[in-house]
Amino acid sequence: MANIKDIAKLAGVSVSTVSRVLNNHPYVSEEKRKKVEKVIEELNFQQNLNAIHLVKGKTFTVGAIIPYIDHPYFQAMVGGIMENAFKHNYSVLCCATNYDQDEELKYLHMLKRKQLDGLIICSHSNNWETIIPYTKYGPIIACERFETLPSVYTDYYESFLAGLDYLIKKGHRNIGYCTGREHSFSSEMRYAAFIAALTKVKEPIKESWIFTDCYTMNDGKRIIKDLQNLEEIPTAILANGDEVAAGMITQAKMMGIKVPAELSIMGVDNQPISEALDLTTLDLNIKEIGEQAFMQFYNGTNKTIKVPFTLVERNTVSTLI
Numbered sequence: 001m002a003n004i005k006d007i008a009k010l011a012g013v014s015v016s017t018v019s020r021v022l023n024n025h026p027y028v029s030e031e032k033r034k035k036v037e038k039v040i041e042e043l044n045f046q047q048n049l050n051a052i053h054l055v056k057g058k059t060f061t062v063g064a065i066i067p068y069i070d071h072p073y074f075q076a077m078v079g080g081i082m083e084n085a086f087k088h089n090y091s092v093l094c095c096a097t098n099y100d101q102d103e104e105l106k107y108l109h110m111l112k113r114k115q116l117d118g119l120i121i122c123s124h125s126n127n128w129e130t131i132i133p134y135t136k137y138g139p140i141i142a143c144e145r146f147e148t149l150p151s152v153y154t155d156y157y158e159s160f161l162a163g164l165d166y167l168i169k170k171g172h173r174n175i176g177y178c179t180g181r182e183h184s185f186s187s188e189m190r191y192a193a194f195i196a197a198l199t200k201v202k203e204p205i206k207e208s209w210i211f212t213d214c215y216t217m218n219d220g221k222r223i224i225k226d227l228q229n230l231e232e233i234p235t236a237i238l239a240n241g242d243e244v245a246a247g248m249i250t251q252a253k254m255m256g257i258k259v260p261a262e263l264s265i266m267g268v269d270n271q272p273i274s275e276a277l278d279l280t281t282l283d284l285n286i287k288e289i290g291e292q293a294f295m296q297f298y299n300g301t302n303k304t305i306k307v308p309f310t311l312v313e314r315n316t317v318s319t320l321i
Contacts, residue, residue: 007043011035061091062297063107063116064290067099067123071215072243072271073286077122077143080290088298090117099125099181112137118297120290123184141293144185145304152292152305154284156189159309160238163266163282164197166311167236171320172264173201176209176234178223178244187212190240209234220247224255236264236317242271242281249277249316260318270312280317283310 004022008015013032020028021036028036064081066074078094085092093116095107104125110116111134118139124131132148134140142151160177167175177194179187191210198205208230211223220239224247227233239245245267252259259265267274270283285307292305 007036007039010043011039058117059115060089061093061116062294063093063095063110063119065095065097065104065107065119065121065124067097067125068215069094069096072273073241073269074122076269076271076286077290077293080287080292081120081294082290083287084291084294084298088294090294090298095119097125099123101125105130108134111140114138120293120297122290122293139297139300141296143289143293145306147304150296150302150304152289152296152307154286154289154307154309156186157193159268159282159284160190160193161197162309162311163238163268164193166280166313167238167264167266167317168197168201170236170264170317172234172236172317173203174209174232174234175203175236175238176206176211177238177240178211178214178219179240180213180215182212186240206232206234209237214240214244217243217247217250220244220249221251222247224248224251224257228255233263235320236266238266238268240268242267242269242274242279245279245281245316246273246277249279260316264317266317270310274312274314278315280314281312283312285309 004015004018008018011018013036017028017032018036021033062085064078066078068074078092082092097103107119108131111119116138120141120143122143128146128148131140135149140149142149143153145151145153164175175198177190179190181187195205211226213219214223237248239248245265248265249259252263257263267279267281268284269286270281274281288307292307296303
C-alpha cells in the first residue's frame with residue numbers, strides 16, 4: 001500500500017509538500033499541487049484518518065446533542081451548527097437521545113475518549129452536575145442560559161411573556177398554553193411567564209388550560225380534542241412550537257372551530273409552516289443560536305450570548321376589545 005513517502009518520490013516533491021496538499025494547505029504552488037494530486041489519483045491513495053487524528057489530536061468533528069432528529073426546532077438549530085461547521089472544515093455528528101439519560105452519557109463518553117472534539121448541547125436530559133465533569137475532556141457549549149459553561153440562548157421567559165402580553169393586549173384573558181417536558185428548564189420559564197402575565201391582569205391560573213408533552217402536529221390535534229371535555233375553554237392558546245400550533249389549527253378546522261374568531265392560536269419558532277398558515281408566532285432565531293454555539297466552540301470562547309426574539313404578527317389572533 002502506498003504511503004506519503006511513495007507519493008513524494010513519484011511526484012518529485014518533498015514529504016512536507018505532499019502533507020500540505022493532503023491538508024489543503026494554501027502555500028503550495030499550483031504546479032506541485034497538480035503533480036501530487038495526479039500521483040494520488042494513479043495510486044488510489046486513501047489517508048488513514050485515524051492516524052491523522054492521532055497526530056493532530058483532533059477529529060474535526062463536533063457532536064450536537066439533540067432529543068429528536070425530526071423536530072423542526074432542533075433541525076433549525078443543527079442547521080445553524082452545520083452551516084458554520086462546514087465553513088470551518090468540521091463535521092457534525094447528530095447525537096439524538098430521545099431524552100434518554102444513558103444514551104446521552106454515551107456521547108459524553110465519546111468526548112472523553114477523544115472521538116469528538118467538543119459537544120454542543122441543544123437540549124439535555126442529564127442534569128448539569130452530571131455533564132460539567134466532562135468539560136475536562138473537551139469544550140461543551142450550552143444552548144440555554146447557564147453561567148458555568150459557554151452558552152448561547154434565547155430568553156424563554158421574556159419571549160413567552162411577550163407572547164402572553166400580546167394576547168392580553170388583544171383583549172384575551174382566558175389564555176391557555178402548551179409546553180414540552182413538564183419540568184424542563186424551558187417549561188419552568190414558560191410557567192413562570194404564564195403566572196406573571198395573568199397575575200398582572202388579576203386572572204386566576206387554570207391548570208386545566210396547561211397542556212404538557214406537546215411536540216408534534218398530533219399533539220396539537222390532541223389539545224383541541226381535549227378542549228371539548230372542559231366545561232370552560234380558553235379564547236387563546238400559546239403553543240410551544242409552530243408544528244403544534246399547525247396541528248391545533250388543522251383539528252379546529254375539522255371540528256368546525258373557527259380560528260381566530262372562536263379560538264386564537266399563537267405559535268413559536270417562525271418555521272416555514274407558520275407563514276403558510278398565516279400563523280402569528282414568536283421567532284426565537286433558533287438557527288442563529290446554532291451558528292453562535294459552533295463559533296463559541298471553534299473560537300474557544302467562554303461567553304454568555306443572548307439571541308433576540310421577534311414577534312411576527314399575522315392573522316390567527318383575534319381582537320376582543
